[in-house]
Amino acid sequence: KAGVTQTPRYLIKTRGQQVTLSCSPISGHRSVSWYQQTPGQGLQFLFEYFSETQRNKGNFPGRFSGRQFSNSRSEMNVSTLELGDSALYLCASSLVPGADQPQHFGDGTRLSIL
Amino acid sequence: DQQVKQNSPSLSVQEGRISILNCDYTNSMFDYFLWYKKYPAEGPTFLISISSIKDKNEDGRFTVFLNKSAKHLSLHIVPSQPGDSAVYFCAAKNNFNKFYFGSGTKLNVKP
Numbered sequence: 001k002a003g004v005t006q007t008p009r010y011l012i013k014t015r016g017q018q019v020t021l022s023c024s025p026i027s028g029h030r031s032v033s034w035y036q037q038t039p040g041q042g043l044q045f046l047f048e049y050f051s052e053t054q055r056n057k058g059n060f061p062g063r064f065s066g067r068q069f070s071n072s073r074s075e076m077n078v079s080t081l082e083l084g085d086s087a088l089y090l091c092a093s094s095l096v097p098g099a100d101q102p103q104h105f106g107d108g109t110r111l112s113i114l
Numbered sequence: 115d116q117q118v119k120q121n122s123p124s125l126s127v128q129e130g131r132i133s134i135l136n137c138d139y140t141n142s143m144f145d146y147f148l149w150y151k152k153y154p155a156e157g158p159t160f161l162i163s164i165s166s167i168k169d170k171n172e173d174g175r176f177t178v179f180l181n182k183s184a185k186h187l188s189l190h191i192v193p194s195q196p197g198d199s200a201v202y203f204c205a206a207k208n209n210f211n212k213f214y215f216g217s218g219t220k221l222n223v224k225p
Contacts, residue, residue: 004157033213042120042203042217043158056212090157097211100146100165105157 002027004093004106012112018079021109025072025093031055032074033103034066037088046089049074050097078111086113117141118206120216127223133191135219137204140185144206144214147180149189152201152218161202162189194223 005024013019025032033056034046045058049068066076072093078085088110092103118139127133135149145166150158164171164178164187171178177190187204201218208214 006157031211035215040123040217042118043205043215045212045214048211056210092157100163100207102148102160102163103213104160105150107155107157 004091004104006089006091006106006109008109009107010110010112012114013081014114015081015083017081018077019081019111021076021078021089021091021111023074023076023091023093023106025074025091026104029093029095029104030072031094031097031103032068032072033092033094034074034076035090035092036060037090037108038086043090046076048097055097081113083113085111087111116217117144118204118214118216120202120204120219122219123217124220124222127194127221129196129223129225130193133189133194133198133221133223135189135191135202135204135221137187137189137216138185139187139206139214141206141208141214142182142185143208145209146207147178147187148205148207148213149176149178150203150205150215151198152203158203191221194221196223196225199223 031050033048035043048056068074088108090108148163149161152158
């Protein structure tokens, strides 16, 4: 069974640009969450999608947005990139939200802002 | 607001001995707790979890303990193996299905 797939694995952008990251969840999983990981900060929750609707949102500025498609695939967009956006962006999927079940993570997209 | 804290950034243990990783949380509404292991250049891998209605869950060499009164979670690895060397994250879920993660503890198991 294929795991969570994130593309691209690495990305280099410059300040002011925008970027779109993609996540394909495990087959059958309908809930997708996004996290930002920076050194020493752990994983910071960005948002969660289920049935193409955003269910939860973390404390990030409006430059960070996302969406989910009918096949449960999800994209995350960051506009007007800043140096501080350099991080590992992780996507996690689970069957449905609310149940006591783990989220399963992809290997992430390493975003570097120059 | 760091609702889940791992106060030890690193831990070094001899192969064959017990590794104990600790985690504290502040929100009494958390109802599900998890541990993840992360190797460099890979995403976190789910290790073991525990519901708030239990105080212990065991899976092979891994045991998670939950002390709700102390708001404390721990992971015991017995015996520790060099392949266990990784960063370990604890996580907690609230009743809105929002997950909170600690900042991680880097475990080094020495041969």
